[in-house]
Amino acid sequence: MIAAMLSEAWVAMGANRLRTFLTMLGMVIGVSAVILMLAIGQGAQQRVQASIASMGSNLFIILSGSVTSGGVRMGGGATPTLTLADAQALEELPSVVAVAPTSPGTAQIVYGSNNWSTQVSGTTPGFLIVRDWPLSSGAVFTESDIRSATRVALLGQTVATNLFGDEDPVGKTIRIKNSPYLVLGLLSAKGQSLDGRDQDDTVVVPVTTAQRKLFGSQFGGAVRFIMVQAESDEAMPAVERSMNELLRQRHRIREGADNDFSVRNLTALANTAAETAQVMSLMLGAIASVSLLVGGIGIMNIMLVSVTERTREIGIRMAIGARSRDILLQFLLEAIIISVIGCMIGVVLGVGGALLVGRFADMPVLITITPILMAFAVAASVGVFFGYYPARKAASMRPIDALRFQ
Numbered sequence: 001m002i003a004a005m006l007s008e009a010w011v012a013m014g015a016n017r018l019r020t021f022l023t024m025l026g027m028v029i030g031v032s033a034v035i036l037m038l039a040i041g042q043g044a045q046q047r048v049q050a051s052i053a054s055m056g057s058n059l060f061i062i063l064s065g066s067v068t069s070g071g072v073r074m075g076g077g078a079t080p081t082l083t084l085a086d087a088q089a090l091e092e093l094p095s096v097v098a099v100a101p102t103s104p105g106t107a108q109i110v111y112g113s114n115n116w117s118t119q120v121s122g123t124t125p126g127f128l129i130v131r132d133w134p135l136s137s138g139a140v141f142t143e144s145d146i147r148s149a150t151r152v153a154l155l156g157q158t159v160a161t162n163l164f165g166d167e168d169p170v171g172k173t174i175r176i177k178n179s180p181y182l183v184l185g186l187l188s189a190k191g192q193s194l195d196g197r198d199q200d201d202t203v204v205v206p207v208t209t210a211q212r213k214l215f216g217s218q219f220g221g222a223v224r225f226i227m228v229q230a231e232s233d234e235a236m237p238a239v240e241r242s243m244n245e246l247l248r249q250r251h252r253i254r255e256g257a258d259n260d261f262s263v264r265n266l267t268a269l270a271n272t273a274a275e276t277a278q279v280m281s282l283m284l285g286a287i288a289s290v291s292l293l294v295g296g297i298g299i300m301n302i303m304l305v306s307v308t309e310r311t312r313e314i315g316i317r318m319a320i321g322a323r324s325r326d327i328l329l330q331f332l333l334e335a336i337i338i339s340v341i342g343c344m345i346g347v348v349l350g351v352g353g354a355l356l357v358g359r360f361a362d363m364p365v366l367i368t369i370t371p372i373l374m375a376f377a378v379a380a381s382v383g384v385f386f387g388y389y390p391a392r393k394a395a396s397m398r399p400i401d402a403l404r405f406q
Contacts (some may be wrong), residue, residue, distance in 0.1 A: 009296045022301040025344040027383070031346025031375045032353060033288035038371040039354035041281025043364035047192075053295035058097075058230040059266040060131065060240065062090075062247070064222075065259050080222035081260040084207065086250060087124075087226050093242045097233040098129035101223040103207055105215040108173040111163040118159050120176065120203045121209020130229045138170040138185025141206050149208040153181045153184030157189045157200040177214060180204065236265065285371070289378070295342070299335055303390035307331065314394055328395035335387020336380065347372055 064081045087101035104121040108115055121127070125140050141152045153174065160169045169183045190199035205214070207223065230239040240263055247261055307314070316326055352365055358365035 019302060019305075022339050026298040027339055027342025027379050028295075028346040028349065030288070030292035030295040031343050031352035031379050033286070033291050034285060034378075035347065035367075035371055035374040036233055036349025036353045036357070037284035037288040038281065038375075039350075039365040039367050040357065040363060040366065041277075041284040042366040042371070045277040045281050045356070046135065046366050047364045048064050057132065057267065058233055059238055060228040060230070060236075060243065061264050061266055062226040062243065062264045063226065063264065065225065065261040069186055075143045080224065081251065082223050082226055082247075083221045083368065084223060086223065087223065089246060089250060090226065090228055090243060091126075093239065093246065095239050095242075096231045097231050098126040099229075100124055100127035100227040101128045101207055102225055102227065103210045103215065103223050105178050105210065107203075107214060108162060109203060111169075114163045115334065116162045118203055120205060120210065120214060122205050122207040122214065124207055127204065127227070130227045133190065134188050135185040136188040136373065137168070138183070142186055146206045146208050150156070150206060151179060151181045151209060151213065152184045152206065154185045154187055154204040155183055156187050156202040156204075158198055159201060159203055160186055160264070172366050176203070176205075182206075213317070220388060233267065233310065236267065240265065246333060281309055290386045292375075292382055294380075295379070295388040299338055299383055300386035300390060303335055303387055304393070305332060307390050307394045310394075311397065314397055318397070324395040327397075331391035331394050332384065332387055335383050339380050339383025342383075343376045347376060350375070 038229070062082060082101070084101055087099050091098060091099045100123050101206060104122055105122075106117065107120045108117050109120075124146060125142065128134065135154070136157075138154070140154065141150065144150075146154055149232070153176070155163075155169055155174075163169065163174065164172070167187055172183050173180050174183060175181070187202075189203070193199050211223075228243065230236045230237070243263055244259070248259065251260055253259060317327065318324075351372070354365045354367050357363055
């Protein structure tokens with residue numbers, strides 16, 4: 001019986017192919033839009049999460065703050081107020097896993113006939129712990145290298161590729177500001193940061209080497225910022241209070257006076273970015289879902305027109321023994337078929353569109369089965385919901401009234 005009804009529904013839809021196609025088009029656009037928007041939103045969310053993971057976990061960054069000199073208030077970082085001694089004191093605080101004082105700068109790196117301008121970060125071995133940044137090959141410099149300001153370096157993947165190509169850089173000698181540096185190790189790939197910077201475009205050297213032999217400083221032992229990693233997310237508030245108290249005490253800041261440093265919770269900032277990406281993904285999906293509703297209304301509209309046009313047919317079928325339930329099921333099947341076929345075409349177009357966007361628009365996309373199943377289920381439900389009223393209207397007709405219809 002169902003097979004016969006499906007055959008009749010297919011014939012009825014084929015009688016007006018253009019109208020059926022236009023009705024189906026609403027569902028096609030709705031499903032494909034939902035899948036495409038969610039793929040783009042989830043791709044952006046995944047990129048943010050990857051960037052957050054690449055930063056390290058439970059991180060603080062302490063920046064040199066504004067200072068007052070001769071009655072003149074200078075901007076944040078205008079005068080370095082953090083030192084290596086501050087970093088060493090911070091390491092002694094409870095619940096602190098690692099500390100990385102950092103003095104960054106820019107320099108030209110030369111190997112043979114190749115050269116590359118990049119960021120050079122002077123820091124300590126704790127930098128790799130704080131940033132959760134293992135080496136892909138080689139070894140990290142030691143505390144002995146820091147004490148003696150040895151000319152050694154770790155290369156990021158981008159720098160290594162541009163200078164060495166496929167050659168292994170470990171053990172080779174590069175030149176930074178015309179001085180030779182031995183490459184001890186190669187950092188593993190990190191990818192882009194939250195602000196779009198290439199994290200692999202970097203060179204890491206001992207902090208004392210950067211201070212004394214690369215960039216120099218009129219403030220002995222000063223660093224631009226200090227990164228601190230807490231042992232857990234729960235410990236971060238206590239660690240932040242301890243760091244503020246310790247640095248105020250070490251810098252002899254009077255009670256009520258402003259700090260000459262600032263502490264930023266990078267984990268909180270990263271979590272905010274992740275939540276924003278998630279909200280954007282949901283908003284994109286919600287906006288695209290409106291087109292599913294429009295497609296459902298289109299189905300109801302066309303089905304009502306179809307019921308009106310086929311009133312005499314309905315009367316004849318009832319007169320020869322068709323029950324109201326049969327008429328209801330017949331028109332409901334037509335609405336479901338339109339919805340399901342529209343869904344299937346929409347899935348193909350949505351997935352294909354997402355793949356094209358990912359390939360040619362250089363945008364991150366993430367295609368998962370869950371949005372596809374959700375879009376399919378919602379679209380099919382919309383078809384049943386909006387197809388029920390026209391089907392019910394057809395089933396409730398009196399045979400005599402239907403036969404008299406002109």
